[in-house]
Amino acid sequence: MSTLLAELGKHLAGRWAALLLLPGAFYVCAVTAAVVLGHAHALDPAVPAAWLDRVALAPASGRFGTVLIAAAAFTAVAAVAGLAASAVAQGVEWVWWSSGEEPVLRRLAARRARRWERAEDAVRAALREFTRSGAAPREAAALRAAILRRDAICPEPAARATWIGDRLHAVDQRVHDTYHLDLTAAWPRLWLMLPDGARAELAAARAGVGAAARLLAWGLLYAPLALLWWPAAVLAAGVLLTARRRARAAVAVQADLIEAAVDLYGREMVLLLGVDCPGRLTREAGDTATSLLRKDRTDRSRLQG
Structure with missing residues (x-):
């Protein structure tokens, strides 16, 4: 037991140094x-x-106690900076996952929805031109470009304040449209039956999203320093752009893995719930499973009646 606790302490200390202390020291x-x-x-x-x-020439700098106190103070301030970045990262993730009902986020969500609608209109116009031209190569290329521009906003109609929120919301929509399965209700059950390899891949993708949020938080903390020192603006811009790229890449991987988990193991979960599903997962089976998972009052009353 003592060996296990020692190894656990080393692991936690290493994570603490990597996530909080070292970035905090650089920030200080x-x-x-x-x-x-x-x-x-x-x-x-x-x-x-x-x-x-x-x-170095100050009288107190030659005293060992002063050096020790200065080192401890530097470490403490770096740790506080790391904790502040973690708190900001939680706020960043809250904005990412938000449904967009808050006043400011509602306007951002509405703006993204309008952008998606304009892109969808462009896809429809390109599709009409493609059909009218008899599938001419030029019109086909224009249609592909229009679809890519629309999907760059969101694969499904945009409804969230951020690209990241819409990307994960699109998974919910696609799963519901295909299987009539409520992913929010089904995911805890699905997670319990996933094999270790699938869980590890999903956990790694989620960790990548968290790391990107922390990096974005550091960029936000560096930005105010530009008021005192203009190179901080360059540093903050580089960190923010890198965080944005990493966040989108990590969320795209997470969304694809979640959808793949439903495709591969959704039917097995439905069967474990006792729902009849002899072949592939159907919408009828998904409806029944969703009702069971949500424990809808209407179904309970009907069964009791």
Whole structure:
């Protein structure tokens, strides 16, 4: 047991250092650079060198206790910065998964819905031209381009405030349209019966989404430093763009894996629920399974009656 606890402690310490301490230490260094350099000497190496010399020549700098306290304070501030980034990351994920009913998010969701509708209108117009031309190569290319532009917004009608929210909502819609299965109600049961390999792939994809949210949070924390030190704006922009790309890639993988899990194991889950499904998963079986999973009042009253 002591060996197990020791190994667990090493693992947790490693994760704590990787997720909080190291990024937090870099952030503290960036804050220090912003305060010491400012806009006037943003890229002047002589200024931080002079500052370090003044710190080193201070009377207290030669005392071991002072150095120890400074190191502990630096570590504590870095850890606090890491915790702040984690809190911001939770807010970022809340915005991603939000249904878009909040006032500000509702406007963003409406804007995305209008963009999708315009893209869908362009697809319909391109389809008419394609049909009228007798499947001419030029019109076929225009139709493919219109479909790609629409699907870049969302594979299904946009209804969320962000691309990420719409991408996962599209999985719900596609599963419901194909199988009449409520994915929100079915997913906990489906997760329990997935093999270890499938769970590991889904967990890795979800971890990638969380890592992208934390990276985006760091970018948001770096942005205010641009008020003191303009290179922070470049750093923040690079971090935010990288986080956006990673988040979209991770969510796309997660969405594809969730849909694949339903395609491969949905029928097995329905059978375990006692629903008759002799062949492929049908909409009728999905309706019955969804009713059982939701434990609808109407079905309970009908069965009791």
